[in-house]
Amino acid sequence: MAQTHPLNQDISLSVIKTACSNCNLRELCLPFGLSLEELERLDDLVSTRRRIKRGDHLYRAGEVFDAIYAIRSGFFKTDVLLEDGRDQVTGFQMAGELLGLDGISTEHHTCNAIALEDSEICAIPFSRLEVLSREIHTLQHHFHKVMSREIVRDHGVMMLLGTMRAEERLAAFLLNLSQRFTARGFSHAEFYLRMTREEIGSYLGLKLETVSRAFSRFQEEGHIAVQQKHIRILNVNGLKALMNHRP
Amino acid sequence: MAQTHPLNQDISLSVIKTACSNCNLRELCLPFGLSLEELERLDDLVSTRRRIKRGDHLYRAGEVFDAIYAIRSGFFKTDVLLEDGRDQVTGFQMAGELLGLDGISTEHHTCNAIALEDSEICAIPFSRLEVLSREIHTLQHHFHKVMSREIVRDHGVMMLLGTMRAEERLAAFLLNLSQRFTARGFSHAEFYLRMTREEIGSYLGLKLETVSRAFSRFQEEGHIAVQQKHIRILNVNGLKALMNHRP
DNA sequence: GCGTTCGCTTGATCCAAGTCAACCATAAAA
DNA sequence: TTTTATGGTTGACTTGGATCAAGCGAACGC
Numbered sequence: 038m039a040q041t042h043p044l045n046q047d048i049s050l051s052v053i054k055t056a057c058s059n060c061n062l063r064e065l066c067l068p069f070g071l072s073l074e075e076l077e078r079l080d081d082l083v084s085t086r087r088r089i090k091r092g093d094h095l096y097r098a099g100e101v102f103d104a105i106y107a108i109r110s111g112f113f114k115t116d117v118l119l120e121d122g123r124d125q126v127t128g129f130q131m132a133g134e135l136l137g138l139d140g141i142s143t144e145h146h147t148c149n150a151i152a153l154e155d156s157e158i159c160a161i162p163f164s165r166l167e168v169l170s171r172e173i174h175t176l177q178h179h180f181h182k183v184m185s186r187e188i189v190r191d192h193g194v195m196m197l198l199g200t201m202r203a204e205e206r207l208a209a210f211l212l213n214l215s216q217r218f219t220a221r222g223f224s225h226a227e228f229y230l231r232m233t234r235e236e237i238g239s240y241l242g243l244k245l246e247t248v249s250r251a252f253s254r255f256q257e258e259g260h261i262a263v264q265q266k267h268i269r270i271l272n273v274n275g276l277k278a279l280m281n282h283r284p
Numbered sequence: 285m286a287q288t289h290p291l292n293q294d295i296s297l298s299v300i301k302t303a304c305s306n307c308n309l310r311e312l313c314l315p316f317g318l319s320l321e322e323l324e325r326l327d328d329l330v331s332t333r334r335r336i337k338r339g340d341h342l343y344r345a346g347e348v349f350d351a352i353y354a355i356r357s358g359f360f361k362t363d364v365l366l367e368d369g370r371d372q373v374t375g376f377q378m379a380g381e382l383l384g385l386d387g388i389s390t391e392h393h394t395c396n397a398i399a400l401e402d403s404e405i406c407a408i409p410f411s412r413l414e415v416l417s418r419e420i421h422t423l424q425h426h427f428h429k430v431m432s433r434e435i436v437r438d439h440g441v442m443m444l445l446g447t448m449r450a451e452e453r454l455a456a457f458l459l460n461l462s463q464r465f466t467a468r469g470f471s472h473a474e475f476y477l478r479m480t481r482e483e484i485g486s487y488l489g490l491k492l493e494t495v496s497r498a499f500s501r502f503q504e505e506g507h508i509a510v511q512q513k514h515i516r517i518l519n520v521n522g523l524k525a526l527m528n529h530r531p
Numbered sequence: 532g533c534g535t536t537c538g539c540t541t542g543a544t545c546c547a548a549g550t551c552a553a554c555c556a557t558a559a560a561a
Numbered sequence: 562t563t564t565t566a567t568g569g570t571t572g573a574c575t576t577g578g579a580t581c582a583a584g585c586g587a588a589c590g591c
Binding site for chain 1: 446
Binding site: 482492495499 | 567568569570571
């Protein structure tokens with residue numbers, strides 16, 4: 038859906054709707070802080086929109102990198118595979134978040150990105166992003182912030198994997214999800230998990246049985262109500278307390 | 285040691301020596317791939333050099349961020365502290381590597397950087413780096429690669445913490461150190477650890493006793509020779525085999 | 532409808548790493 | 562030289578989470 042910049046208002050609604058300038062996620066995404074004129078230049082950059090069906094790969098480890106991806110709707114996981122078959126989920130990404138930053142380093146993707154529900158992404162050719170970010174300082178700075186935020190997030194995960202016990206990890210995970218759903222205008226207290234217990238476990242460095250037991254325990258103690266993938270948070274402070282309570 | 289750009293050759297050797305253009309680490313650092321003319325412009329950017337004594341902080345979590353730091357010589361660790369006192373070492377950095385990338389995101393540092401031996405760093409004011417990288421495409425691209433590489437590195441640590449057992453983690457750690465020393469022209473088979481067993485353990489999500497036992501075991505099996513902080517790698521392939529051998 | 536599949540829960544048992552504790556080595560201070 | 566402090570090693574014991582195993586419930590195809 039590459040499109041020339043519209044010079045008049047006489048264009049179809051569908052075309053308007055594909056632009057960053059009209060995306061209601063732009064506060065969470067790359068366009069943050071840009072002026073209207075700058076936003077319109079960004080519209081040209083985001084040349085492709087693609088639908089990815091649940092279970093399909095957006096990209097695979099080893100593929101040549103040439104674009105980063107903004108999630109317009111849907112839910113993804115990224116994972117890395119070791120030669121010996123072990124794998125690890127390195128993150129879950131939702132609308133407004135970027136995928137593919139890991140590929141810049143070697144010009145090849147270093148992980149797999151897989152849709153956990155039918156999703157829609159905007160492809161942003163990286164070389165053109167670099168050109169544009171030389172001209173739009175705000176874009177340049179915001180992009181740097183986004184990359185840095187990813188590093189900070191990873192440090193948080195390292196902290197979690199390195200120092201927390203099973204229940205603390207799961208509590209931290211739920212609170213993080215809740216906070217991100219809130220930022221997107223969804224309920225902070227009630228949501229559906231898009232991933233399986235096994236995927237949660239892989240992300241948190243736990244086995245699926247341990248995740249399941251922790252869920253059950255949280256429910257017994259009245260912190261949450263779980264029914265399969267449907268989660269209701271009944272006591273946020275209870276979860277927060279669990280997060281930094283050493284035995 | 286801020287300095288105006290020298291227009292003639294009649295300058296003191298000491299001033300020449302402080303410049304990126306004369307730094308023998310530039311292949312490992314930010315200046316990688318720059319032309320001579322571009323390198324000279326970068327020299328102006330690196331306005332400050334500072335010595336950090338062993339045990340001192342280069343920066344602390346919470347401080348305002350305004351520069352990233354290139355390590356000219358020495359050895360650092362970064363760590364994050366949780367409110368409840370737990371902490372985690374998030375990385376060890378050596379000559380030619382960058383520190384402070386985590387601070388871009390919030391304009392405040394999110395971890396502590398502490399020298400593990402007397403060190404010397406180059407401060408690179410971030411706003412000026414952004415200006416310069418708009419003009420020097422190679423610098424812009426290389427900086428993006430460096431940030432991306434940090435993300436990939438963090439994914440590696442997540443993998444390590446999430447899926448590997450104690451001995452695998454330590455083997456991976458030693459091989460990584462060895463490889464980085466090699467890239468700097470030092471022996472790949474013999475080096476001094478700059479960090480304590482406790483710091484290694486914190487980084488690897490293990491207790492110091494477990495690290496110590498793993499070292500002893502590697503020695504018994506003839507993979508390495510350990511004497512306190514002095515390490516000799518006797519059998520690289522043995523270590524590599526340990527790294528992906530599930531019991 | 533009914534079987535099949537996949538994901539989830541729960542119980543019983545096991546083991547890798549944590550904990551606690553004693554002791555040793557090295558280096559700096561007195 | 563002895564003293565003290567800091568860091569490292571090793572042993573005995575404990576435990577949180579892994580593993581193995583059985584059974585359940587929801588969703589889907591036929």
